[in-house]
Amino acid sequence: MVDLLLQKFSEVSFLSGMPSALLFVLAATLIALPLFMFVAVNALVAVYAERKISAFMQDRLGPMGQGVGLHAGKWGLLQTVADAIKLLIKEDIIPALADRKLFILAPFILFVGAFIVFVGIPFNQHILVADFNIGVFYIIAMSSIGVIGIIMAGYSSNNKWSLYGAMRSAAQIISYEIPLALSLITVIMLVGSLKMQDIIIAQHGLIWGILPNWFIFNNPFTFIAFFIFFISGVAEVNRTPFDLPEAESELVAGFHTEYSGMRWAFFFLAEYANMFIVAAMTSIIFLGGWQSPIPGFLNGPGWGLFWFFSKAGFLIFVMMWFRWTFPRLRTDQLMQMCWKYFLPFSLINLLGVGLWDLWLN
Amino acid sequence: MDYQEIVDYINRNFNELYSPDTGEEQAEFLRISPKDWKELAYFLRDDGNLVFDSMMCITGIDYGVEDENLGVAYNLHSMTHHHKFEVRIDVPKSKPMIPSVEKIWRIADWFEREVYDMYGITFEGHRDHRRILLPEDWEGFPLRKDYIFPETWHGIVVPKIKEEWE
Amino acid sequence: MGIETLTLDRSAIQGEEMVLNIGPQHPSTHGVLRLQVVTDGEIVTKITPYIGYLHRCFEKHCENVTYEQVIPFVDRCDYIASMNNNFGYAVAMEELMGIEVSEKVHYIRVIVAELNRIASHLLAIGTFGLDVGAFTPFLYCFRDRERILDLFELLCGARLLYNYIWVGGVSHDFPIGFVEKVYEFLDYFEPKIQEYNDLLTFNKIFIERTADVGVLPADVAISYGVSGPNLRGSGVKWDLRKNEPYSIYNKFDFDIPIGTGAMGTVGGCWDRYYVRIRELEESVKITRQALDQIPREGDVHAALPKKIRPPKGHVYSRTETPRGDLGFYIISDGKPKPFRLKLRSPAFTALSCINEIARGWMIADVIAILGSLDIVLGEIDR
Numbered sequence: 001m002v003d004l005l006l007q008k009f010s011e012v013s014f015l016s017g018m019p020s021a022l023l024f025v026l027a028a029t030l031i032a033l034p035l036f037m038f039v040a041v042n043a044l045v046a047v048y049a050e051r052k053i054s055a056f057m058q059d060r061l062g063p064m065g066q067g068v069g070l071h072a073g074k075w076g077l078l079q080t081v082a083d084a085i086k087l088l089i090k091e092d093i094i095p096a097l098a099d100r101k102l103f104i105l106a107p108f109i110l111f112v113g114a115f116i117v118f119v120g121i122p123f124n125q126h127i128l129v130a131d132f133n134i135g136v137f138y139i140i141a142m143s144s145i146g147v148i149g150i151i152m153a154g155y156s157s158n159n160k161w162s163l164y165g166a167m168r169s170a171a172q173i174i175s176y177e178i179p180l181a182l183s184l185i186t187v188i189m190l191v192g193s194l195k196m197q198d199i200i201i202a203q204h205g206l207i208w209g210i211l212p213n214w215f216i217f218n219n220p221f222t223f224i225a226f227f228i229f230f231i232s233g234v235a236e237v238n239r240t241p242f243d244l245p246e247a248e249s250e251l252v253a254g255f256h257t258e259y260s261g262m263r264w265a266f267f268f269l270a271e272y273a274n275m276f277i278v279a280a281m282t283s284i285i286f287l288g289g290w291q292s293p294i295p296g297f298l299n300g301p302g303w304g305l306f307w308f309f310s311k312a313g314f315l316i317f318v319m320m321w322f323r324w325t326f327p328r329l330r331t332d333q334l335m336q337m338c339w340k341y342f343l344p345f346s347l348i349n350l351l352g353v354g355l356w357d358l359w360l361n
Numbered sequence: 362m363d364y365q366e367i368v369d370y371i372n373r374n375f376n377e378l379y380s381p382d383t384g385e386e387q388a389e390f391l392r393i394s395p396k397d398w399k400e401l402a403y404f405l406r407d408d409g410n411l412v413f414d415s416m417m418c419i420t421g422i423d424y425g426v427e428d429e430n431l432g433v434a435y436n437l438h439s440m441t442h443h444h445k446f447e448v449r450i451d452v453p454k455s456k457p458m459i460p461s462v463e464k465i466w467r468i469a470d471w472f473e474r475e476v477y478d479m480y481g482i483t484f485e486g487h488r489d490h491r492r493i494l495l496p497e498d499w500e501g502f503p504l505r506k507d508y509i510f511p512e513t514w515h516g517i518v519v520p521k522i523k524e525e526w527e
Numbered sequence: 528m529g530i531e532t533l534t535l536d537r538s539a540i541q542g543e544e545m546v547l548n549i550g551p552q553h554p555s556t557h558g559v560l561r562l563q564v565v566t567d568g569e570i571v572t573k574i575t576p577y578i579g580y581l582h583r584c585f586e587k588h589c590e591n592v593t594y595e596q597v598i599p600f601v602d603r604c605d606y607i608a609s610m611n612n613n614f615g616y617a618v619a620m621e622e623l624m625g626i627e628v629s630e631k632v633h634y635i636r637v638i639v640a641e642l643n644r645i646a647s648h649l650l651a652i653g654t655f656g657l658d659v660g661a662f663t664p665f666l667y668c669f670r671d672r673e674r675i676l677d678l679f680e681l682l683c684g685a686r687l688l689y690n691y692i693w694v695g696g697v698s699h700d701f702p703i704g705f706v707e708k709v710y711e712f713l714d715y716f717e718p719k720i721q722e723y724n725d726l727l728t729f730n731k732i733f734i735e736r737t738a739d740v741g742v743l744p745a746d747v748a749i750s751y752g753v754s755g756p757n758l759r760g761s762g763v764k765w766d767l768r769k770n771e772p773y774s775i776y777n778k779f780d781f782d783i784p785i786g787t788g789a790m791g792t793v794g795g796c797w798d799r800y801y802v803r804i805r806e807l808e809e810s811v812k813i814t815r816q817a818l819d820q821i822p823r824e825g826d827v828h829a830a831l832p833k834k835i836r837p838p839k840g841h842v843y844s845r846t847e848t849p850r851g852d853l854g855f856y857i858i859s860d861g862k863p864k865p866f867r868l869k870l871r872s873p874a875f876t877a878l879s880c881i882n883e884i885a886r887g888w889m890i891a892d893v894i895a896i897l898g899s900l901d902i903v904l905g906e907i908d909r
Contacts, residue, residue: 058666160547164569164890240660241732249555249658250891325726327733328660330891331569415749418843418871420856434856436843440749440765447843468752471879479586494579494908503587 005030031129035118043272044080050320051079057324090261095158098258102156107259107266110149114273117142121280122196124290124304135196136188136285140181143236143277146270147173150245150255153267157258165254168331169245173236175335179342180232183225186346186353187215187285190222200289212295214288221352226286228346230315233278235334237271240323247328275316283311362410362444364389370410371401390434390447398450399460405437405446406465413437413446416462419472421480423506424451431457431480431505452482461487479504544572547890551580555658555894558904562881562893569889574882581908589868594620594694594835597868602688604870605906607650610643610679611848613692618773619844619855620694624837631825632696633775637817638709639682639691641810645716646675647849648756648803648810651901655800656727658898659736659891664727671719674712681705695830706818713811713818720807728804737800738791741884741896745794751883752876755851756806757900760786760799767847779816781809796899803901836863850874850901870909874902 005027006020048063052075055062063076094103120135120142122128132138147170154166188194191202205213216226235242246254256267283289289311290304298306329337362370368391393401405413415438422432430451437446450459461484463470473484474493481502484490492499501508511519550561559580565573585604589597601616602609614636621628653668676686681702683691691698727733743753748761758765766783768776784805786798837859845854851873858867877900885896 054662058663059670060666160545243660244891247660247891249660250894252554324663326661327656327727327730327736328891329732330736330889332889333735414746416752417845417852418854418856418869420867420869422858422867434841434843436854436856440763443770466752467747467750467883468876468879471875494582496579503584504590 035129036115039115039118039269039273039276042276043269044084046272046275046316047080047083047268048077049316050323051076053317053320054324057321084265087261087265092261092263093258095258097158099156099158102152103258104263106149106153106156107263107270108149109152110146111266111270111273113142113145113147113149114270114277116145117277118273120196121277122200122284122289123308124301126301127305128197131195131197134194136184136194136199139277139281140177140184143274144173144177146274149270153259154255157255159258161251161253161257162255165245165247165251165257168251169238169255171331172238172242172244172334175338176232176235176342179228179338179346180236182343182346182350183229183232184285186222186225186349189350189353190215190218190357196284196289199285200291203288203291205295212288212291212293214286214291216286219353219356221349221356222286224345225349225353226282228342228349229286230278230282230318232338232342233282234319234322235338237274237278237319239275239319241326241329242334243323243328244331244334275319276312279312279315279319280308282315283308287311362442364446367411367444367446371404374404374408375401390449392449392451395450395452395459398448399462401448402462402465405448410442411446412439412441415440416466416468416472417445419469419476421476421482421504423480423504426506429453429455431482433459433476433482435462457482458485459483460485461490463487478502481505549890549893551577555654555898556904557654557897557902560878560902560904560907562897564890564893566890569891571886571888571890571893574885574893576878576881578878578904578907581904583909585870585909586868589865591864593863594837594865597865598693599688599690601870602690603905604872604909605848605850605853605874605903606687607903608643608647608849609687609689610639610691611647611846612853613689614640614774615844615846615848615853616855617692617694618846619842619857620835620837622844623840623842623857623859624694624832624835626695626830626832628695628830629825629827630775631822632827632830634817634821635697635701635827636692636774637776637779638814638821639679639689639697641814641817642675642678642709644810644849645807645814646672648807649675651756651803651849652723652727652800655796655895655898655901656733658894659733661727661730661733664723667719667722667726671716674715678705678708678712681708693831694835695832696827700827706821709814709818713815717808717811720804723804728801734790734797736891737796737895737899738798740796740892741888741899742792743794743799743880743884747880747883748794751880753851753880754873754876755847755849756802757799757851757877759783760802760899761794762786762788762798767845767852771845773844773846776813778820779813781812784809796895799899799901834863836861845871848873850903850906851877870906872906872909874900874904874906878902878907 006023009023009027052062063079094100117139119129120132120139122131150169151166154162187199191199193199203214207213207217211217215222217223238245246256256264259267290308292299292303292307371391405411417436417438420434422434424430424432431454432449432451435448437448452459457480459482461469461473463473463484470489471493473487474489474491476482477484477490478492478495479502491497495503500511513519545566547564547566548561549564550556551559556562561577561580563575563577564571583603585600588600598613598616601612605612649668649672653665656664679689680686682705683689683699743757743761745761745763748758748763762785764783764785767773769783784802786793786802788798790797839859839861841856841858843854843856845852852871853873854871856869856871857865860866881897881900885893888896
């Protein structure tokens with residue numbers, strides 16, 4: 001997309017005199033801004049959805065208001081906006097004994113780690129910032145940058161709870177990367193490409209005449225891989241039942257105990273951005289991304305966006321459903337689940353997919 | 362067994378050492394001296410006919426400003442035989458020392474600390490003999506009848522107690 | 528230079544122990560409690576509880592007020608189950624003074640005490656769920672507890688600290704329509720117990736987190752004076768309502784649920800929790816029977832003494848509150864104020880065993896064990 005913009009720029013007369021480096025920065029900014037807006041709006045919508053969904057699951061109303069005004073808007077629609085304003089004007093507190101540099105840097109690293117992943121996510125047939133030939137690999141690599149931010153936050157806060165949260169998080173994210181990546185490989189083996197659009201296009205058509213040819217239905221091994229991938233993804237973004245790094249009843253707030261105001265809001269943005277990424281990745285890789293469930297039916301670029309967001313939205317809803325239903329696992333049980341069940345299963349899966357492919361072709 | 366049977370049974374085993382208290386009207390307890398307590402405590406817990414395996418409560422008592430004694434009441438109960446018993450030990454205010462039974466009934470651990478906290482009775486042999494409800498550096502023992510309320514504590518003004526309840 | 532032998536220096540890889548303060552301000556200490564834990568990684572090697580942050584000089588206050596005025600203070604000890612505390616004090620005072628209250632008063636007391644027991648257990652179940660990370664059961668429990676509080680508000684105007692059960696009677700008779708409202712509540716509430724079971728009790732993760740964790744063997748429990756649901760969770764069939772019936776509890780037909788180790792070892796957190804769930808059913812049963820049998824006529828103030836001035840003497844009396852055996856040791860010197868009033872708090876003894884049962888578990892388990900003991904700091908610190 002940057003190249004496309006640069007090409008457009010060269011046709012505009014008053015821009016042609018500028019140095020190419022400046023033009024590149026301009027083009028990149030023009031793409032990054034809407035993406036940033038998207039991440040922020042995503043968090044706003046997701047927080048509102050989370051509040052309402054949790055409220056309905058818990059037999060209460062959630063944020064409510066009587067029309068626009070000082071209240072939170074109709075049905076509490078302005079609740080998250082009010083929250084965002086509150087966070088913006090809140091006092092910025094840095095503990096006296098904290099490691100200032102790391103403390104300030106940590107939320108940004110976490111946020112950037114989540115943000116740059118969006119570069120590789122295809123929203124529909126055309127909206128994709130860069131269709132790398134290593135797309136999946138890029139996303140997996142970038143999404144694990146966040147853990148550095150978490151460790152920095154936990155370490156620099158100079159708080160024992162934060163340190164516990166950071167250590168738990170590091171162990172958890174690094175462990176769950178492995179089954180996550182292994183179950184991705186099953187699909188990559190079938191497609192033979194790491195490009196995101198290739199993976200989506202490979203899921204075109206029908207299977208057995210009724211089901212869409214999505215990888216979740218493709219064969220029994222990818223069916224298992226879907227669940228391993230999604231659950232590992234939930235574990236990666238520290239959502240209940242895997243929310244040990246920020247377990248409220250144990251670690252107060254985990255790695256972000258000492259953060260407040262806007263710095264804390266960046267953790268929050270990153271969490272919801274990561275949630276969206278996991279949902280988006282799952283829907284792209286296993287649920288056909290922007291493809292319609294029925295081939296040829298409602299398949300334009302606009303509908304592509306619709307299908308993509310419906311699939312991702314449904315998975316985000318499932319994550320919220322998890323959160324308000326399940327208790328939390330314990331550290332050792334979490335690790336046991338990863339190393340004793342997910343890892344062997346995903347290895348067997350990998351072998352199985354290989355044999356399946358060999359047998360069919 | 363009821364109270365009288367228990368006292369008789371104990372006395373049969375301890376050579377008529379204890380006599381039931383007759384000073385008060387419904388005094389259904391055995392008043393003993395601190396030096397006998399530990400031996401009796403083991404007997405009460407371990408004897409097959411008594412088996413006082415559960416201690417219900419330990420209560421410190423200050424008999425008044427004029428009285429020279431402090432008291433401690435131990436309420437015992439047997440989960441096996443369903444009978445109850447009360448032992449009371451009086452110690453002089455000048456030397457308030459009672460052997461600890463914290464190893465015999467684990468519940469006594471905190472109860473003895475509480476009695477020490479409120480009355481200043483020392484329990485010899487207690488493994489963790491500290492104040493429990495009040496801060497470590499609190500002065501005096503509040504439930505004694507002659508306790509004088511402090512004016513301030515670490516610069517915090519203690520509100521004056523009112524003479525009569527309003 | 529020869530070849531050096533490489534030896535693994537174990538001292539270099541041994542981690543240090545870290546002292547961690549859980550509390551006084553912490554989301555799951557159920558009040559203001561400080562647990563100083565020594566941790567080796569996630570494993571807790573020693574727990575030292577520090578209590579007294581909520582000490583309000585209950586016993587000293589009692590020596591300065593008349594017997595009637597003690598009741599509001601008793602309310603504030605275990606503020607989750609004030610009715611049961613009132614009840615315990617009234618029973619102790621009536622034993623000391625030799626008062627016999629009317630049949631109707633007995634029934635009223637049993638009904639409100641059992642309702643309060645349900646409310647208290649609901650809080651215990653909900654917060655225990657919260658401690659292991661399940662948020663929704665907590666709100667379900669509060670939704671139903673709210674109805675009981677509404678009933679109490681109708682009954683005596685207060686929602687938390689009732690001052691309802693007096694020595695020799697109760698403060699008011701049931702208002703018109705109250706009995707029907709309680710029936711209505713019981714009909715509403717009984718199916719809800721299944722809801723908690725579906726949502727939390729038999730959840731696989733919940734069982735993994737709580738069964739076998741923090742096992743409290745029966746003999747240790749008795750030695751520590753642990754009582755109530757915690758003792759029953761360890762498999763000891765002991766309930767003062769059955770074993771030493773006070774008031775009119777011998778007239779009702781109910782079971783004593785005990786921990787059976789259905790999901791693991793007897794005496795684990797899950798057993799303690801499940802005993803509470805089963806006690807909800809038993810309390811509903813008792814309340815129903817009491818509502819069926821309650822005499823419609825009768826004066827609730829008949830036995831109320833004009834001035835409470837017990838004879839010289841002392842009494843130790845205990846009753847079963849939702850947390851266990853609540854004991855009162857009252858010494859009277861014949862004056863209108865107590866000479867000495869000691870409250871033996873069940874939560875106090877339950878907390879004292881935390882080092883014994885939670886040592887060697889992980890931090891997350893310590894929180895779960897603390898939640899399963901269902902402590903109320905107001906009662907511990909008094």
